[in-house]
Amino acid sequence: MLELLAQAAPAAAAPPPEAAYYFGQAVVENLPLFIKGMGITLVVALVAAVISFTVGLVVAVLRVTPSGGLKIVATCFAEFFRNTPLLVQVIAFYFGLPRIGVRLKFDFLGISISDSLASGTLALGLYTGAFVSEAIRAGLLAVPKGQGEAARSLGLSILQTLKLVVIPQAVRMVLPPLGNIYSAMLKNSAILSSVGVADLMYQADYVNNRTFQTFEVLSAVVLFYLMLTLPMAALVHWLERKYNPLRARTLRLRGARV
Amino acid sequence: MSADAAILTVEPPPSGAAKRSAPFFTYTNLFNAIGWLVLALILWFLVIPAARGGTWAPFSEWSTWRFLLVGPDFGPMDEWATWSTLMFGPADERTFGSGLLYFISLKGIPQLQGLAITLFVGVFAVVLSTIIGFFFALGRLSNFKPLRLFCSGYIELMRALPSYLIIFYVFIGFPKLLGLNLAAPWFAIIGLTLYTSAVMAEIFRAGILGVDKGQLEAAYALGLKPRDTIVSIVLPQAVRRMVPSIVSQLITLTKDTSLASVIALQELTRKGKQLYEFYNNVLEMMFVVAAIYFLICFSLSLASKRLEIKQQ
Incomplete structure (x- = not known):
């Protein structure tokens, strides 16, 4: 784990003269680098997923509450982060936060998290969180208003209404778009390599610059990314089929329990 | 109607006693207070120090805006x-x-920089990927199996890859592997098109499949050819459903043009980078760059919402 998160990439295999390469040598010899990069991509995606879900949930709940101040802040946050490029946000976080005195570098249980990794993950988490908030908000608003009103008039509190009545119905509508958002997030994590997070994309650039075996190296990285994203896409497809409201309705009409 | 409604809805003005008995602590008041506090903190810690430091000063000059919008003089x-x-x-x-x-060939276009080249690349990529995506969607729906497999493979492959990687591959791989020496905007356009056309194809396919099957059967029963059925029956209905997804893809594309800055295209993000390295004001400069992207993307999403409302 400690090695996985280490920022500085170890030196790639010393480049032999161009003619000395056999096909695929550049990939085989630097396989540990690629695997390390894949690990970092996964770790970044997991941490950003946690951040984005938390942020998205809070922002979505704030956006559906009937109150002024925080609703405006939450709406501004969601719209701004949704409609600006991730690259710009990552640059602003990585170069900008130290300028206002925020240092994200920290040591945690012996694992040192570098500045670029922390700020990049935070930017990715906030960017995705804005999308998550939009999906959750759409799900919450799609629940008929009468449900919430009925629950309130039965004497449930606002939190109870959300927890017992609205959220269970909203989850069904939220899950498919959420899957899409997270598979997009996994792909977007490649952008963090532009500020020096040593993920898979970074290793591709690094090894390519060392060995100049462009075709092999980039094709190998394409395969590595497919290994990450295709299972995710399959999961999204499964979610969409399972929670498709149309399909659920037809099944219910046939008497199946959905 | 109006008199009855007025009687029903008009409430007596709150008396002084009612005003005083309104509870001080409600969740609404709490959220309001926290919201204003957050805004005040942002103002106090971000905006005021930045304004004091003179880091906003470059934006009072036309040359800065010119640099961002159309490049240097x-x-x-x-x-x-x-x-x-x-x-x-x-x-x-x-x-x-x-x-x-x-x-x-776009050899002269590198003289065009900043937001101008961003929009240029974006529009080029949109047009190309709409056309290509339409044919891939039809290919995926065709009865000819090899064509269907090829189109499905292309769509699934491109949709599963980061657009950053695709642009990078095109920029590094095309000159080396195919011997293509193109102008920088072309690499950005090709890379963006490869990704966006796959997504567009998926949107078109979903739109076409979403049209009720009875419509198709009726068209065939009336003796229309498959081509005429698609053009005059399916497409008009499908386009209406596809507008929101297409616009959201346009927004994604607009944001993805910023990735072209890593392949040395002199577009908005790269111009912003050069400026903040010169003026040493990364937060302010990136905020302005983000605001320019925001204006484009947000107006697109507003337009799509209005279109949706009109159609209903």
Whole structure:
């Protein structure tokens, strides 16, 4: 784990003269680098997923509450982060936060998290969180208003209404778009390599610059990314089929329990 | 109607006693207070120190905006003769066809920078990927199995890859593997098109499949050919459903053009980078760059919402 998160990439295999390469040598010899990069991509995606879900949930709940101040802040946050490029946000976080005195570098249980990794993950988490908030908000608003009103008039509190009545119905509508958002997030994590997070994309650039075996190296990285994203896409497809409201309705009409 | 409604809805003005008995602590008041506190903190810690430090000063000059929007001042380029030479090749050896070819090669376009080249690349990529995506969608729906497999493979592959990786692959791989020496905007356009056309194909396919099957059967029963059925029955209904997804893809594309800055295209993000390295004000500069992207993307999403409302 400690090695996985280490920022500085170890030196790639010393480049032999161009003619000395056999096909695929550049990939085989630097396989540990690629695997390390894949690990970092996964770790970044997991941490950003946690951040984005938390942020998205809070922002979505704030956006559906009937109150002024925080609703405006939450709406501004969601719209701004949704409609600006991730690259710009990552640059602003990585170069900008130290300028206002925020240092994200920290040591945690012996694992040192570098500045670029922390700020990049935070930017990715906030960017995705804005999308998550939009999906959750759409799900919450799609629940008929009468449900919430009925629950309130039965004497449930606002939190109870959300927890017992609205959220269970909203989850069904939220899950498919959420899957899409997270598979997009996994792909977007490649952008963090532009500020020096040593993920898979970074290793591709690094090894390519060392060995100049462009075709092999980039094709190998394409395969590595497919290994990450295709299972995710399959999961999204499964979610969409399972929670498709149309399909659920037809099944219910046939008497199946959905 | 109006008199009854007025009687039903008009409430007596709150008396002083009612005003006083309104509870001080409600969740609404709490959220309001926290919201204003957050805004005040942002103002106090971010905006005021930034304004004091003079880091916003560059934005009071026209040259900064010019640099961001259309690139640096090339001087004589402002004259039409020089500008047209850059865009369409030297005037004396120019015929209509060669001028157009020179323009399409985009060799002169690198003189166009900043937001202008961002929009240029974006529009080019949108048009190309809409056309290509439409044919891939039809290919995926066709009855000819090899074509269907090829189109499905292309769509699934491109949708599963980061657009950053695709642009990078195109920029590094094409000159080396295919011997293609194109102008920088072309690499960005090709990379963005490869990704966006796959997504567009998926949107078109979903739109076409979403049309009720009875419509197709009715069209066939009336004796329309498959081509006529698609053009005059399926597409008009499908387009209406596809508008929101297409616009959201346009927004994604607009944001993805910023990735072209890593392949040395002189577009908005790269110009912003050069400026903040010069003025040493990364937060302010990136905020302005983000705000420019925001204006484009947000107005697109507002337009799509209005279109949706109109259709209902």
